[in-house]
Amino acid sequence: MNFGASLSSTAIIRTPNLHRWRTLIPLPALSFSNRRTSRISPLASGLSASMSTSSASPTEPATMETQKPKHPWLIVGLGNPGKKFQGTRHNVGFEMVDAIAESEGISMSTVSFRALFGKGFIGDVPVMLAKPQTFMNASGESVGAIVSYYKIPVKQVLVIFDDLDLPFAKLRLLPKGGHGGHNGMRNIIDRFKGNHDFPRLRIGIGRPPGKMDAVNFVLRPFNKQEREELDFTFQHGLEAVRILLLGGFNKSATFVNSAKPLEQLG
Numbered sequence: 001m002n003f004g005a006s007l008s009s010t011a012i013i014r015t016p017n018l019h020r021w022r023t024l025i026p027l028p029a030l031s032f033s034n035r036r037t038s039r040i041s042p043l044a045s046g047l048s049a050s051m052s053t054s055s056a057s058p059t060e061p062a063t064m065e066t067q068k069p070k071h072p073w074l075i076v077g078l079g080n081p082g083k084k085f086q087g088t089r090h091n092v093g094f095e096m097v098d099a100i101a102e103s104e105g106i107s108m109s110t111v112s113f114r115a116l117f118g119k120g121f122i123g124d125v126p127v128m129l130a131k132p133q134t135f136m137n138a139s140g141e142s143v144g145a146i147v148s149y150y151k152i153p154v155k156q157v158l159v160i161f162d163d164l165d166l167p168f169a170k171l172r173l174l175p176k177g178g179h180g181g182h183n184g185m186r187n188i189i190d191r192f193k194g195n196h197d198f199p200r201l202r203i204g205i206g207r208p209p210g211k212m213d214a215v216n217f218v219l220r221p222f223n224k225q226e227r228e229e230l231d232f233t234f235q236h237g238l239e240a241v242r243i244l245l246l247g248g249f250n251k252s253a254t255f256v257n258s259a260k261p262l263e264q265l266g
Helices: 042-053 089-104 136-150 183-191 214-218 224-247 249-257
Strands: 073-077 110-112 115-122 125-132 157-163 171-174 200-204
Touching: 073 089, 073 136, 089 115, 089 125, 089 157, 089 200, 089 214, 089 224, 115 136, 115 224, 125 136, 125 224, 136 157, 136 183, 157 183, 157 224, 171 224, 171 249, 200 224, 224 249
Parallel strands: 073 125, 073 157, 157 200
Antiparallel strands: 110 115, 115 125, 171 200
């Protein structure tokens, strides 16, 4: 579904709106050269401990699941910059990255590579967070520049974005795939020269009601009930990202993709 073609103008850089995450106590800004312990959930912490106790002996090579990455992970949230687009369905990727930054104490105040940008750690894994400020259709310009400069393997680039084809507030973690009609993902794959072998976390925003045009639908804000559901989804997404980095893709995908719908919980 090509619903981003009309969103193109001069980018406006703004400080992310994190008011909904103030209940989490912020930590000082982190950098790769001055690492501090981030807050890790019991589930992700347990996975990390399990990996340590079951890892190979000193004389054996580490497995793919236990080997420490040589490069940082890049976690990218897709959206459109500017007040006009804050809180809309097309910007849930931005909001998920905001949630990660707030929870892990990573400052996103730097503007680099045409993105709001931050560096820090999740557990002992170095991460970079980015929110491209190029507008959705040109997201790959920012993402491609970061990947090229830091020589990040594409398999360590997690892209978070909205999905019309998923039920509202549903998450889906996939190891690779096409753009699915999403213009931001299309541009990133183009910048990667057609390489689509990188993980993506899709956040369902549902389908437009009636005969509403998809472009108008993705630019609609959320109502109060939808906001409450999204808060749960973002917490679930935070857990998924921690497990991905500390326990591996398979554990995270199982956690995300087998999760019960919200109405079945509680």
